[in-house]
Amino acid sequence: MTGPFGAFAVFGPRSPRVVGVLDDDTVRCDVAVIGSGMGGATLAHALRDSGARVLVVERGDFLPREDANQSPTEVFLRGRYKNAEQWYDAATGRPFQPGVHYYVGGNTKVFGACLPRFREQDFGTVEHEDGASPAWPVTYADLEPHYAEAERLYRVHGETGHDPTEPWRSGGFPYPALPHEPPVARLAEAMSAQGLRPFPMPVGVDLREGGTCVRCRTCDGFPCPYGAKSDAETCAMRPALSSPTVRLLNRTTVRRLLTSADGRRVTEAVAERDGSPVRIRADRFVLACGAVNTAALLLASASERHPHGLANSSGLVGRNYMVHNSTFLVAVDPRRRNPVDFQKTLGLNDWYNAGPSTPYPLGNLQMLGKIQAPMVKAARRSVPLPVLDLMTRRSTDLYLTTEDLPDPANRITVGPEGRIDVHWRPNNLRPHRELVRRTARMMRRAGYPVVFTQRMGIETNSHQCGTAVMGADPARSVLDPDCRAHDLTNVWAVDSSCFPSSAALNPALTIAANALRVAAKGSVTA
Template sequence: MATNNHYDIIIIGTGAGGGTLAYRLAQSGKKILVLERGPFLPREKENWDVKTVFNSDRYHNSEVWYDRDGNELHPGMSYFVGGNTKVYGAALFRLREKDFEAFQHCDGISPAWPLKYKDFEPYYVEAEKLYQVHGKSGEDPTEPFRSEEFPYPAVSHETRIEEVSEVLKSKGLKPYHTPVGIHLNEAQRYLSQCIRCNTCDGFPCLVHAKSDAEVSTVRPVMGQENVTLLTEARVLKLHTSASGREISSVEVEVRDPESRQVQVQQFSGDIVVIACGAVNSSVLLLKSANEQHPHGLANSSDLVGRNFMKHVLGSIIGVSKKPNPTKFQKTLSINDFYWGESDYEYPMGQIQTLGKVSKEALEGNAAAYAPLTPEEVATHSIDWWLTVEDLPDPNNRIRVDGDQIILEYTENNSESYDRLEQRWIEILKSIECGQSIMPNCSYFVDAGQTYTGRLPLSGVGHQVGTCRFGDDPTTSVLDLNCRTHDIDNLYITDGSFFCSSGAVNPTLTIIANALRVGDHLIDRMQ
């Protein structure tokens, strides 16, 4: 089909990488086409319904992927304007300075990045302003250098979490306020979009008070004449010129919002940027193989899809004797074990509070909490999230077989995760016995009980690394500006460029990098 629409730049995807890039480039005046495979996520009462959000595909795609053994995976992918940020927890951390350097872990070496923290720091500042990050410097013992204070004050702890924070401090730990991207004004609550509800972490925000990519970057530029957003526009393939050195057209399946009929259209752009998420970006490159690129576009290094990382992730539900009426619980983090501890030389990872679990979320597995009921557990629990770095491994990769997406992945750094989990359980039990918090030692026979869970392979919310950047075309897919080595007008701005994963949520780094690449593209287009 002939090309019928030409743009200065085409951006595929509207998540943290694509949406942020569109925001940055909109000011250039260049003609921009933004393609999003999904629609706008509907604002509806079900946004705050636990069973709808977690036990249905209403806000997650129902597609099926496969593991290396052919078993089905149901990935937690949200295909809406804003991408996975529509349902993320909005915890927006900077990587530590040492995360950009080579570092020995239990199962191998986390490699150095070709750019360092200082190269990203100015863009972290901009990213925190754009996504309204609330935080407080000086509390986190691993905090990297900051040229500016957080743009918004830290989200306060509710009473129960403040108690826990103080007891942790009394034990020599250094808890700090989790940096959170929300539209909150605690000083003037009547002006605040955020209402500090218990349906934030993992939920769509009904009141648009979460700093997701749709709210923070896409909607602010939608009205500009030079920006065109096409929703329900799924990119099928990228076509190259005869030389194979440039993308000549983008083949897109577009669904008409009124008739619901589907048409295949071709668009062309001077520059094409992929921001589909680390998995789907590599899938698109692999599916676009042609004579000039028989193993997939930009894949002369055979690294497209390799070095897939998603963190080693899990939760701990700690049952306390004292009730926990907290609503907005995701305000506390601990990095004391990020780089290990005195008798363990390897990095362990990060701990943060989760969004508050509810009895509705636990009822589907009620037997696991016996003799306590789901309501008793939810009413008395403090809920934690553990993040441990997984290392890049070329054998951990994304493959395609026809229309099938295959994740070949073997977890590493499991020992570090197990140690961090056990260490935190010990601390929680010591807190449970502390008289300053728990004077009534006979309230529940199972108080002090912890329930743990490891996130399965289908949990790919932290996906990074599948098209790493670097100077050498034989050992990287992208150059330092995130342009593919093999194709002159093709860029990637999602988490694909990561060389290592660190042990904090990757979203803020993706945002910062999109702003950085945006500046490069503005210079290039001028």
């Protein structure tokens, strides 16, 4: 079969535009997008009518829809869908299983579908206890129309007028907020009785008229067998593949990028598909591998012209790695069960900014999807499963996030044979401990006498960002404000690697909005 990319054989029922058996080891296109997660899939969707031949390269395959998608034992205890290689804690040399997933759609296949905008002030300089969070080279106003477009694309349900920190908007949410189930509604009332202002969390699920969402317990952290979660495959990648000029090359890992003789342009990507060599030749390359893997690819592409890695004249590629300070808080009322199904509908930002009760920002509180015993067992293997079941049937579960600050010493390096080493020392911890303390006190006052907490460590890195920051000064950034590499004429990055700061909120919607902003600039297809 012959198409705009040359000869290829299509395979499988999933899409007629998934590249199958190659005639030779070279694929040609105008724009090569490396990674199909929130950034890459959204960019491909935005470019679908541009006329450019877009090839999305994904190291994983489609995550299967199967009964095991909804099994806490399979997903959490047995790690059925964890398919990333081991990374290493540089401080100890210890290997660990990172919280990333290599599938079409990337980490969004198992994300919690929480899709808030960053606050307007998050794009400026923010003072924290351990230092300042730097300003972005773009403003909230620059991103606002793209936030609105991303909310439509990812079917975001929400409601304005409740969150005391919400930024201004050009319009309302595309869909109404998900209603609280009775246990969550009671918690919201208890928060309000304490003088707090809970609000409906913006959530991306298909709860439209005729939608496929069934509001189950197996959403946050699980793949969705119904296609109801607003992940990047469902909402962006599959619709993009309806264009005759967008193709997907799955099961393909890019190992390095090669440049022209003068070192100013990337000419091809050297990759492997199912163990066989593949070369991808394009006029323009967009990196969307996730903050760690984007940095690792640039570093692994060192050459005589770029001895310290591509786009790295500033020495900042891989540095300023941020992952948030995060804690799971499980509050238990032994007197009653919590029958909730879809728990992740409530948030609290009363302590997000500095205020009268604290000189520095503390962060965000949001509900977790309902915790179940096998989900806890992996972290508490010594506790019998019946005991965990007894606890989790009576628990209400929250996720607390405090901003961590960019630190050049927190970085990603590439070791022998492409081994990824993570150098990470958390910072800004005292505000996080205060957020945990206040939340635990609030939950006890709300009728939960027993509170358990667990702060997340180096393995919990689904909110990774900051390893190839954008900025106006080439000496202090890797990318320009339009996310093009300062050192290269035809390379961009549209994942969270470009973030100068991490805020204290889920990054997914901001990744999507920024990818739409970059696409709207037109330089990727010029």
